[in-house]
Amino acid sequence: MDGFSRRKVLTAGGALGALGALGLATPANARSLWTWAPGSSVAGSGAGIDPQWVWDEEADPVLAAVLERGGIGAINDQLATWTRNDQAPPAGLPADLREFMDHARRMPSWADRDKLDRASRINLKKGIYIGALYGLGSGLMSTAIPRESRAVYYSKGGADMKDRIAKTAKLGYDIGALDAYLPQGSMIVTGVKTRMVHAAVRHLLPQSPDWTRTSGGQKSPISQADILVTWHSLATFVMRRMREWGVRVSAADAEAYLHVWQVSAHMLGVRDEYIPATWDAANAQSRQLLDPVLASTYEGRALTEVLLDIVAELDLGLTRPLISAFSRYTLGDRVGDMIGLAREPILEPLIAAAWPLLVAFREGLIALPVIPAAAWTLEEALRQFVLLFLNEAQPISISIPDMNRPA
Ligand code: HEM
Structure with missing residues (x-):
């Protein structure tokens, strides 16, 4: 973007930010007015320009x-x-x-x-x-x-x-x-x-x-x-x-x-x-x-499906419901609903009850508690997931794209 259009955009930023503050922005573009002070940054000072107009x-x-x-x-x-x-x-x-x-x-x-x-x-x-x-x-x-x-x-x-x-x-x-x-x-x-x-x-x-x-x-x-x-x-x-x-x-x-x-x-x-x-x-x-920006979109829901399928592939899909329930527990219902995570009526309360016990046990705060078997399965699934996540990541080279997604 050249200097002129960047300036125009910066000026427009104030107006758009104000629209957002009045709640007039659409949900997918909802933003609050930028008031965060540069004094709270690692630089300790700054121009205070809304970063949504800076690339x-x-x-x-x-x-x-x-x-x-x-x-x-x-x-x-x-x-x-x-x-x-x-x-x-x-x-x-x-x-x-x-x-x-x-x-x-x-x-x-x-x-x-x-x-x-x-x-x-x-x-x-x-x-x-x-x-x-x-x-x-x-x-x-x-x-x-x-x-x-x-x-x-x-x-x-x-x-x-x-x-x-x-x-x-x-x-x-x-x-x-x-x-x-x-x-x-x-x-x-x-x-x-x-x-x-x-x-x-x-x-x-x-x-x-x-x-x-x-x-x-x-x-x-x-x-x-x-x-x-x-x-x-x-x-x-x-x-x-x-x-x-x-x-x-x-x-x-x-x-x-x-x-x-x-x-x-x-x-x-x-x-x-x-x-x-x-x-x-x-x-x-x-x-x-x-x-303020979290919202449901067609693209987001499509990506959630792909992501969950990839996670499920790691173990032939056996733990997809478990992974889905754990993700909902981690993200909360609001975000879980937004991204279209399936409800797991049996696993969700189980995880909500067992996970805090598992954490407390791992952190040495309590002795081995009575933990439902599903919680250990979850822990094992997470461990596998984390291991795979780490192992598969190593030989990859990040490359510069030269095109968009083909239509
Ligand atoms: C690519 C990390 C923010 C969109 C990547 C890649 C990494 C990464 C590691 C390279 C992997 C690849 O080539 O696919 C991050 C981190 C971020 C961040 C750590 C912030 C802390 C964002 C944001 C957006 C975004 C805010 C969009 C609004 C993309 C896109 C690609 C990409 C579109 C290229 C995908 C492709 O065509 O291959 N990012 N990203 N990223 N990121 Fe980010």
Whole structure:
């Protein structure tokens, strides 16, 4: 977007934000007025512009130029060889792309090695909760986020959800890995590649008639606000649920977990002035950004079906009802209904009764309780799920799409 139209859009933003505040926006576009103060961000200050009118001014023009020139196949071959944080971008890449990557792979000055190190060890202790919450909580919640559902559904990856999930799971794996941000790790690479994919999607999706028809007037997808919405559906949601479930997370661990997500937001191209500095700030921002946008869409319901089928495939469908009931328990009825999760009248009360006991037992708060057999089956299913989620994620290379979902 050129400077002129960006300015126009920024001005229009105030008016549209006001419409949203008056409740005049349609449900799929419902947003609250942006009042979140940049003083609560890791930057500590900022212009305070509503992030739904901000995209990625560094990555977007570069990826647009790359896509216009063509030859994405050869670029993706080069990108597949770029795997480690300490590796320079491949020499065979076009100069403009390499220059961008070299800049984008620098960690923010405020990244704290000790916190990142602590964060990497949380998964060893709480991996089953975090893995299950990412996969069956956040993953499914994404289908109740209209803009994300539609972007995913109508982009190239929407046609092959299994592949897409494996790639997205890679981020979940990389961010939780012991060496996520160490030289031999790969979270910088994954973050920068994802930032480039998002920039490519911003160039491609506006060319999709289906996306344009359903975008609710949004001209370019994946704004900074949209990324933050998804960020909260991951980081903030997981921390909130762990707390609600009574999972013991020390203050230092909670801060470290926030930190790894702060750094990751930066690597995905989110401006520092929008990245919450504390959990309080994150919760406040989540209430403003995530809560009002959750809604049911055709695309979201279709994606839920695909996602649940993929999960069920892991174990021949035996536990699909269990997984579905657990997801509803995790997401709550409101979101469960939105995304079309089936009701499981027998399993739902069982999980509601047994899961808190299981957590309390795992956290060492109670002795082995009398737990219905289904709860152990659930735990085993979750463990399998988390393992598969982690294993399948490893050999995947995130590549730049060069087209939208075929009509
Ligand atoms: C691609 C993660 C936010 C839409 C990806 C990929 C990852 C990822 C790892 C690469 C996998 C792939 O190529 O399929 C994230 C994270 C986000 C975020 C961690 C926020 C914290 C969003 C948002 C949207 C979005 C807000 C839309 C509103 C897409 C689309 C693709 C993609 C359309 C490309 C799918 C394709 O055609 O292959 N994202 N994403 N993402 N993301 Fe995101």
